[in-house]
Amino acid sequence: MSKLTLVTSLFDLKLREESGRRSIDEYFHFGEFLFGLDQDIIFFCDPELSERILEERRKHDRSQRTRVVPIAFEGLSIAKYLDLIKKSRPAINLNQVKDTPNYTLLGWSKFEMIERAAALNPFGASHLGWIDFGIAHVAKLDDRTSTEPFANPPENVRMHMLRYFDENDVSSCDYWDYRRGHLAGGFFLGSVQNMLALSASFWTTAEMALANNYSPTEDCIMPVVAGRDRGRFSFSYGDYEDIFFNHVRVRRGGPHLLFQMVDAGNRQAYSHNIAIGREAVASHSEGTFQCPERTLEDILMLYYIAAYWRSTHEEARRAAMYYAHMAELNPAFRDSYLARRDFVVNNFSFMNPPILLPETK
Numbered sequence: 595m596s597k598l599t600l601v602t603s604l605f606d607l608k609l610r611e612e613s614g615r616r617s618i619d620e621y622f623h624f625g626e627f628l629f630g631l632d633q634d635i636i637f638f639c640d641p642e643l644s645e646r647i648l649e650e651r652r653k654h655d656r657s658q659r660t661r662v663v664p665i666a667f668e669g670l671s672i673a674k675y676l677d678l679i680k681k682s683r684p685a686i687n688l689n690q691v692k693d694t695p696n697y698t699l700l701g702w703s704k705f706e707m708i709e710r711a712a713a714l715n716p717f718g719a720s721h722l723g724w725i726d727f728g729i730a731h732v733a734k735l736d737d738r739t740s741t742e743p744f745a746n747p748p749e750n751v752r753m754h755m756l757r758y759f760d761e762n763d764v765s766s767c768d769y770w771d772y773r774r775g776h777l778a779g780g781f782f783l784g785s786v787q788n789m790l791a792l793s794a795s796f797w798t799t800a801e802m803a804l805a806n807n808y809s810p811t812e813d814c815i816m817p818v819v820a821g822r823d824r825g826r827f828s829f830s831y832g833d834y835e836d837i838f839f840n841h842v843r844v845r846r847g848g849p850h851l852l853f854q855m856v857d858a859g860n861r862q863a864y865s866h867n868i869a870i871g872r873e874a875v876a877s878h879s880e881g882t883f884q885c886p887e888r889t890l891e892d893i894l895m896l897y898y899i900a901a902y903w904r905s906t907h908e909e910a911r912r913a914a915m916y917y918a919h920m921a922e923l924n925p926a927f928r929d930s931y932l933a934r935r936d937f938v939v940n941n942f943s944f945m946n947p948p949i950l951l952p953e954t955k
Contacts, residue, residue: 595720596720596721596746596747597634597717597718597719597720597721598633598634598719598720598721598722598723598744598747598783599633599634599635599636599711599715599716599717599719599721599722599723600628600631600633600634600635600636600722600723600724600725600744600783601635601636601638601704601707601708601711601722601723601724601725602628602635602636602637602638602707602724602725602726602727603637603638603639603703603704603707603727604618604621604625604637604638604639604640604643604647604727605639605640605667605700605703606618606640606643606667607667607694607696607697607700610667610696611694611696613691613692613694614691615691615692615697616728618643620728621727621728622646622650624727624728624729624730624731625650625727625728625730626650626730627729627730627735627740628725628727628730629647629650629651629653629654629656630654630656631656631741631744632656632659632741633659633741633744634659634660634661634716634717634719635651635656635659635660635661636661636662636663636707636711636714636716637660637661637662637663637727638663638665638707638710639662639663639664639665640664640665640666640667641664641665641666643664644662644664647660647662648660648662659717661714661716661717663710663714667696667700667703670703670706671706672699672702672703672706673699675699675702675800675804676695676696676699678804678809679695679698679699679804679809680695680809681807682803682804682807682808682809683770683807683808683809684698684808684809684810684811685770685771685772685773685810685811685814686771686772687772687773688773688811693811695809697811698809698810698811698812701779701811701812701813702796702800702812702815704724704779704812705792705793705796705797705812707724708722708724708789708790708792708793709790709793712786712789712790715786719786720785720786721747721783721784721785721786721789722783722784722785722786722789723743723744723747723781723782723783723784724781724782724783724789725780725781726779726780726781729780729781729837732780732834732835732837733780733781733834733835733837733838734835734836734838734839734846735838739838739839739845740838740839742838742841742842743781743783743838743841743842747783747784747785748783748784748785748828749784749785749788750784750785750788750825750826750827750828751782751783751784751788751789751792751820751826751827751828752782752783752784752827752828752829752830752841753777753778753782753816753820753827753828753829753830754777754778754780754781754782754829754830754831754832754834754836754837754840754841755776755777755778755829755830755831755854756775756776756777756778756832756833756834756850756854757774757775757776757853757854757857758776758854758857758858758861758863758866759774759776759817759821760821760863761821761822761824763776763817763821764817764818764821764822765821765822769814769818770803770806770808770810770814773810773811773813773814774814774817775813776813776817777813777816777817777820778813778834778837779811779812779813779816780834780837781837781838781841782816784826788826791826792816792819792826795819795823796812796815796816796819799815799818799819800815803815829869830842831844831851831854831869831870831873832844832846832847832850832851833847833850835847836850843873843876843877843882843883844870844873844874844877844882844883845877845882845883845884846883846884846885848883848884848885848886848889848890848893849886849889851870851874851893852889852892852893852896854866854870855867855870855871855892855893855896855897856896859896859899859900862903864899864900864901864903864904864905865900865904866900867896867897867899867900868897868900868901868904868905868909870893870897871893871894871896871897871898871900871901871913872897874890874893874894874897875894875897875912875913875916878890879916887920887924887926887927887929887930888926888930890920890927891917891920891927891930891931894913894916894917894920895917895938895941897913898910898913898914898917898941898942899941901913902944907944907945910944910945911945911949914942914945914949915949917931917938917942917949918942918949918950918951921951921952922952928952931951931952932952935951938951939951
């Protein structure tokens with residue numbers, strides 16, 4: 595039986611930097627999602643915040659599932675990297691107000707927290723999940739799909755892909771020059787063993803970047819690790835706000851999924867589009883994927899094309915048949931199909947026996 599412990603942290607960078615970033619009170623507001631979660635959670639935090647966090651968990655009757663570990667940000671082992679981060683080059687397109695050296699180090703600290711949590715393991719976890727304390731600021735939440743990812747965590751580390759990437763992307767000579775937006779760093783989880791393996795690879799990659807005079811944020815380092823060791827990872831897809839909703843299955847964010855598929859299709863990354871297409875069809879047929887008909891029509895066509903070129907004609911046929919099914923039953927979808935009927939018919943002409951499509955409105 596899988597047993598998940600979530601790991602998070604809260605350190606007051608606003609106080610340390612006297613900057614315009616969010617206050618601790620704002621973080622506690624967004625942290626209400628975590629305070630109410632009926633999950634085992636380890637909170638690492640500045641010592642002066644520990645009692646306040648415990649009290650918030652008590653209010654929700656979650657004391658027995660809570661471990662608070664007071665530690666000053668300056669007391670973390672990775673504080674040794676701060677001077678090197680300050681001396682090295684950040685990505686060109688960072689937010690110069692928010693993405694300070696301390697903030698870069700804070701992102702890196704996730705992996706020290708994971709290692710500390712694995713060593714403590716107060717709840718006997720088989721799996722660990724990192725979750726940003728303030729993730730409710732960006733993630734869409736509801737009572738069911740926001741907790742669905744915690745129910746049956748996978749062995750492989752599961753991350754949320756915002757934009758397609760492969761090993762060639764993360765190995766390019768100018769990779770560290772820009773923040774690419776490939777992965778969301780706010781929530782990821784997996785078995786303790788694989789999370790520790792991720793952490794070890796993270797430090798190796800971070801030190802390699804520093805040795806080359808770069809100081810990348812953690813969400814730039816994670817794709818390098820995942821791109822070079824794909825077998826340890828699985829992915830959900832969507833925009834950042836879909837990080838919980840789409841973790842187990844595709845539920846929302848059709849336009850962003852389509853953006854990913856167009857980008858991947860232009861690069862002939864057909865396996866990526868097959869993965870999204872399979873999830874989209876499975877979820878839509880169950881009624882769990884809500885998507886504008888025009889967007890769905892595009893997703894299905896890209897799925898069909900990818901399956902035809904990379905998978906099997908049997909899978910391509912299944913994609914085409916679902917397309918035809920939607921064109922027959924859904925008037926809005928049919929209007930979208932009819933607007934480019936010749937293109938669709940030409941693509942489906944490779945199927946034998948032929949795919950039957952509506953002729954008129």
